[in-house]
Structures are given as C-alpha cells and as structure tokens.
Amino acid sequence: MKWLFHIIGLILLLFVALCVAGYFIPARQVVDANVQLDADPYTVFEVVSDLKSYPEWSGIGGPESEWVFGGAADGTGQTAAWQSGARFGSLEILQSTPGEFVLVRTIGPLGEQKVTLAIQESGAMTNFLIEAQRDLGGFPYIGRVAALRQNVATQEAMDRAAIGLEQMTVAQN
Structure with missing residues (x-):
C-alpha cells in the first residue's frame, strides 16, 4: 500500500513541476523563417495572396492532400480547406496590403495560428518573412510545455x- 502513495505523490509532484515550468514559458509562441527572393515584391505578393497557389509552395497538407477553395475570388476573404488522410486544416486570408504583407489564419494539426507573410523590397531582391504566432493558453500552463515540441514542427x-516559395518564384522568372 505504501508504494501506491509513493506513485500518487510522484504524479502530483510531476504535475506541480510541469505547472511551474509552464508558468515561465511565454503565453505566445512566435516562429519565423526568412528568405531572399529573386523576384519583385508584387510578383511575390500575387503568389502569397492567392490561396490556390498554397498547395504548390507552402507545404501545407503535404503533396497528397486534397484542397477545396471558397470565399472571395482574390485577396481578403479567401478560404481554403485541405485533407490528407486523417489530417486536415483550413486557411483564411484576414488582411492583405499589396506589395507588403498578407495575414492568414490557419487551423490544422499544430492548432490555430496567425501567419504573417511580409514582403520587403531590398534592391534587386525581395525579402520574404513568414511569421507564425500561436496563443498557448493559461493555467495550469501544461499546454505551454507541450507546445515546445510543436515549436520544432x-x-x-x-x-x-x-x-517552396523561393523555388516557385525562380521557376516563374
């Protein structure tokens, strides 16, 4: 019977340790990637502001995924959904400014996040930044610890x- 109390005590100790560790992890996860593209900003904008091009360059859903598109014909309000086996998700363009940025809300295996696709001209090249932000929730903070694994994915x-965007813009030139 004593071993049962030891196991229960260890489980409670582990729970408290995870809660304390999670308290010190930020409530918002931010992940980004940056690439220089040999294309003008408006060409890049045309690609990233059209959800129908996402299966080609974004890697969302994988190569075997099936896509359905809806909402607005172009720009803000476009929606898309994808499925690949048991995995599925959706995208929606929330805001866009030609030649500057596109804000997309995604829901998928990694949860809900807002992805900013920023475009900036830099001489003959275009800087392209993808930044994903996800809110991680609050007490008991264990979700924040679990999100560390999602950060890598x-x-x-x-x-x-x-x-993928770099390869697509090179092929278009």
Missing part, C-alpha cells in the same frame, strides 16, 4: 514554405 513547416 512549426519551424520546419516555415522553412519548407520559404524554400
């Missing part, structure tokens, strides 16, 4: 998207 997704 989000960074890999951002890197794939940056490389």
